[in-house]
Amino acid sequence: MSTQHTDILNMRTKRTKSQDAWRLLKSAPVSAKFGMFVIAFYFFCAVFANFIAPFGEAEIVGKAYAPPSLGHWFGLDQIGRDTLSRVIFGARNTIFIALATVLISFFIGGVLGIYAAVTRGWMDQIVSRIVDILMSIPVLIFALMLLAMAGKSVWNLIFILALLDSTRVFRLARNTALSVAVQDFVEAARLRGEGMLWVVFREIIPNILPTLIAEFGLRFSFVFLTISALSFLGVGIQPPTADWGSMVAESKTLITFGRPQPLIPAAAIALLTVAVNFVVDWFLQKTSGLRDEQ
Amino acid sequence: MSNDTKRVKGSSLVQIRGLKIEGYSDEKWHPIIKGIDLDLKRGEVLGLIGESGAGKSTLGLATMGYTKPGCRISAGTVMFDGVDLVNAPQEKLRQMWGSKISYVAQSAAASFNPAHRLMDQVVESATNHGVMDRDKAEADAKDLFKRLQLPNPDTIGSRYPHQVSGGQLQRAMTAMAMSCRPDLIVFDEPTTALDVTTQVEVLASMRRIVEEFDTAAVYITHDLAVVAQMAHRIMVLRYGNLVEQSDTRSMLKQPTQDYTKSLWAVRSLEKPEEKSSDVVLSISNVDASYSGVMKVLDNVTVRLPRGKTVAVVGESGSGKSTLARAITGLLPPSKGRIEFNGKPLPAKLKDRDRDTLRRIQMIYQSADTALNPRQRVRDIIGRPLEFYLGLTGQAKEKKIVALLDNIELGEDFIDRYPNEMSGGQKQRISIARALAAEPEIIICDEVTSALDQIVQEEILKLLMKLQKDTNVSYLFITHDIATVRAISDEIVVMYKGKVVQQGLKSEVLNPPYPAYTELLLSSVPQMDPDWLTGLLKKRAGVKA
Numbered sequence A: 001m002s003t004q005h006t007d008i009l010n011m012r013t014k015r016t017k018s019q020d021a022w023r024l025l026k027s028a029p030v031s032a033k034f035g036m037f038v039i040a041f042y043f044f045c046a047v048f049a050n051f052i053a054p055f056g057e058a059e060i061v062g063k064a065y066a067p068p069s070l071g072h073w074f075g076l077d078q079i080g081r082d083t084l085s086r087v088i089f090g091a092r093n094t095i096f097i098a099l100a101t102v103l104i105s106f107f108i109g110g111v112l113g114i115y116a117a118v119t120r121g122w123m124d125q126i127v128s129r130i131v132d133i134l135m136s137i138p139v140l141i142f143a144l145m146l147l148a149m150a151g152k153s154v155w156n157l158i159f160i161l162a163l164l165d166s167t168r169v170f171r172l173a174r175n176t177a178l179s180v181a182v183q184d185f186v187e188a189a190r191l192r193g194e195g196m197l198w199v200v201f202r203e204i205i206p207n208i209l210p211t212l213i214a215e216f217g218l219r220f221s222f223v224f225l226t227i228s229a230l231s232f233l234g235v236g237i238q239p240p241t242a243d244w245g246s247m248v249a250e251s252k253t254l255i256t257f258g259r260p261q262p263l264i265p266a267a268a269i270a271l272l273t274v275a276v277n278f279v280v281d282w283f284l285q286k287t288s289g290l291r292d293e294q
Numbered sequence B: 001m002s003n004d005t006k007r008v009k010g011s012s013l014v015q016i017r018g019l020k021i022e023g024y025s026d027e028k029w030h031p032i033i034k035g036i037d038l039d040l041k042r043g044e045v046l047g048l049i050g051e052s053g054a055g056k057s058t059l060g061l062a063t064m065g066y067t068k069p070g071c072r073i074s075a076g077t078v079m080f081d082g083v084d085l086v087n088a089p090q091e092k093l094r095q096m097w098g099s100k101i102s103y104v105a106q107s108a109a110a111s112f113n114p115a116h117r118l119m120d121q122v123v124e125s126a127t128n129h130g131v132m133d134r135d136k137a138e139a140d141a142k143d144l145f146k147r148l149q150l151p152n153p154d155t156i157g158s159r160y161p162h163q164v165s166g167g168q169l170q171r172a173m174t175a176m177a178m179s180c181r182p183d184l185i186v187f188d189e190p191t192t193a194l195d196v197t198t199q200v201e202v203l204a205s206m207r208r209i210v211e212e213f214d215t216a217a218v219y220i221t222h223d224l225a226v227v228a229q230m231a232h233r234i235m236v237l238r239y240g241n242l243v244e245q246s247d248t249r250s251m252l253k254q255p256t257q258d259y260t261k262s263l264w265a266v267r268s269l270e271k272p273e274e275k276s277s278d279v280v281l282s283i284s285n286v287d288a289s290y291s292g293v294m295k296v297l298d299n300v301t302v303r304l305p306r307g308k309t310v311a312v313v314g315e316s317g318s319g320k321s322t323l324a325r326a327i328t329g330l331l332p333p334s335k336g337r338i339e340f341n342g343k344p345l346p347a348k349l350k351d352r353d354r355d356t357l358r359r360i361q362m363i364y365q366s367a368d369t370a371l372n373p374r375q376r377v378r379d380i381i382g383r384p385l386e387f388y389l390g391l392t393g394q395a396k397e398k399k400i401v402a403l404l405d406n407i408e409l410g411e412d413f414i415d416r417y418p419n420e421m422s423g424g425q426k427q428r429i430s431i432a433r434a435l436a437a438e439p440e441i442i443i444c445d446e447v448t449s450a451l452d453q454i455v456q457e458e459i460l461k462l463l464m465k466l467q468k469d470t471n472v473s474y475l476f477i478t479h480d481i482a483t484v485r486a487i488s489d490e491i492v493v494m495y496k497g498k499v500v501q502q503g504l505k506s507e508v509l510n511p512p513y514p515a516y517t518e519l520l521l522s523s524v525p526q527m528d529p530d531w532l533t534g535l536l537k538k539r540a541g542v543k544a
Helices: A003-014 A017-026 A030-047 A083-119 A121-135 A139-150 A154-181 A184-192 A196-233 A244-257 A263-287 B056-062 B090-096 B118-128 B134-147 B166-178 B196-212 B224-230 B248-253 B258-268 B320-328 B354-359 B377-389 B393-406 B423-436 B453-470 B481-487 B515-522 B531-543
Strands: B012-025 B028-041 B045-049 B071-080 B101-104 B184-188 B216-221 B233-238 B241-247 B279-288 B297-305 B309-313 B335-340 B360-363 B441-445 B473-478 B490-495 B498-504
Touching (some): A030 A083, A030 A263, A083 A196, A139 A196, A184 B377, A196 A244, B012 B056, B028 B056, B028 B071, B028 B241, B045 B224, B056 B071, B056 B184, B101 B166, B134 B196, B166 B184, B196 B531, B216 B224, B224 B531, B233 B248, B241 B248, B258 B453, B279 B320, B279 B473, B297 B309, B309 B481, B320 B360, B354 B360, B354 B377, B377 B393, B393 B423, B453 B473, B453 B481, B473 B481
Parallel strands (some): B045 B233, B184 B216, B309 B490, B360 B441, B441 B473
Antiparallel strands (some): B012 B071, B233 B241, B279 B297
């Protein structure tokens, strides 16, 4: 390489990590910036729901089905609760339940997947086949069945969805870890006499982390949509807890009268999903080989 | 259509003037080809040589009017048979590619679709371009298979790509490129992935068929001896510039530029052999297999003298890498014993103690996969220091810097990631990682195969220097005879899992040879443009 090239490299190493991160953010395309802004906004609403929402989550403040007005921007629902406030509380409930679900599913799927990739053998075979079987059943139907058996509660919802979702995380973690585990540097570490924990945490995980982070975003979107769908069907988050899926279900007949109420929680669901996907797309493009340059 | 067109040998076919090509990375356009003129006559074979990054592949593809994704032609013209390829519409180019200009890639295995039979793929371009109907194309393909000396030319077309060998596949690929009788074929390192004994056959049939049809060809390679056999004229490229060009014979006799001379000089490196009876590692009657059925190592006996270099040579599949796996404990032998410093070495990796592991280190072929891309040089070299020698903090830091000095890289490399270094620099880091353990044996598995010739020589010189300084023994696995000549004291020749011959370099490289050693040695291309012709004559004479 020419000397010019080495100069560039030296400059690059001198920058600090936060400067690097800032440059990276600035170079993000508009779609990703928009996505990040939306996600930040949703999380802000979710965390500070108690302070932002003008009325309480289950507080009845007026006549049922009252149309939008200055005091109630989005109108009132079927028993006279403020729709805007319920959308804000819905953000808190739906997002945190989805987040908890994805964290648990990554814990189960990630640990099993990486363990299977490193050890291989019969353990890998058994877990992989179980995962194949679970994945062959449609998630929504399976979740409906399990929820009907276990009973409707938030924790049941979280655990059942986490378990079903962990199958997909398992596959990804196993496959990406496997492709790293066969590389020479992992063999070099084993020849050096390193233990399994070193191999996993120092050699393998740093190399599969970007893919897992991107998948985390996508799985969050999917889980979030599944929860909304289950709530819409009446087996997800139960009233009076505010939730976007059940809000759409409760007000869905209003659409025939030309009223916008059911569209508001539906738009909230759509916007967050799109935003997460924008950010994940950009992140994947940055970290994987999927760039326009070779 | 092109079948009937008269071709006048010697008339101009390709004319490139002032060609500049740029590649896009890091949000900038970087020059790859910096203004090159190229002329190619009908029936002429032009060799493009240079190190990786010289732009030879980019220039070769540009003669087809093609640039890789992320590259663009920023200036200059490419005229092919009167057609301006730079400004030609995509539709016109697609008509020409495959029928008038074709391409043979380095990896035939990656270029064939594994799901279709060879014949379907070979005749595809001829039938798609409407040159011939299917029956005629198949008959023609069989004729081409015969001319390319493929075995069973009438039936080989019904096989799938995985059912033929690498050399056969490369010839089938040439048949595919020839099917429309193009005016120009671009060969991009077509024999680089092949064994030397296979390479000879492929080179011979490629050269013959190009001559028979008076096809012009661009032959891209980094191997000077190969290009000497194939090309009428040679262009030497470096950093996207033309260094010099002339016809093959005068280029080999009197290169005018220093850079070209340095390329030629690489092959002269040679170390005098030394004898030693102090054996550090002795492998006796070892068998090993992956499945338990087929023996990959068959009764192998090898001795490694202390402070010396034993080169293990053989083609792919000869078991030389398996020998390394047996020594390191990754593949415990099913029979036989391995003794290290006179004591038996535990067969399995996990039965060996840390100090034994420390004494046997390994360097891999590809530094790209042997270094963790997420670790800095500090961690890569520092880990064995910490793990085996218990060094931490300042002492460790000092030792890392000393090692970086040893491998002739400065201490400013300490914070780099592998992707911030060149191939040669990465291989040096691999060497430093092995050295950090202060080993008695280093197993080098094809450590120079992925490098450019000039870099190869630097790495070999470094390895020799380190051997002098530390008295380490090398088990040097390679298929490259020039490398063997350069650094070994003793040579082990392997074939199909058996040791054909072990002895001092002077014994193995000089007659009398066992039959396989002779075949192997005679197949290594020489820097003499008549070498291939002579060899083919000699072999034909022996057969007759």
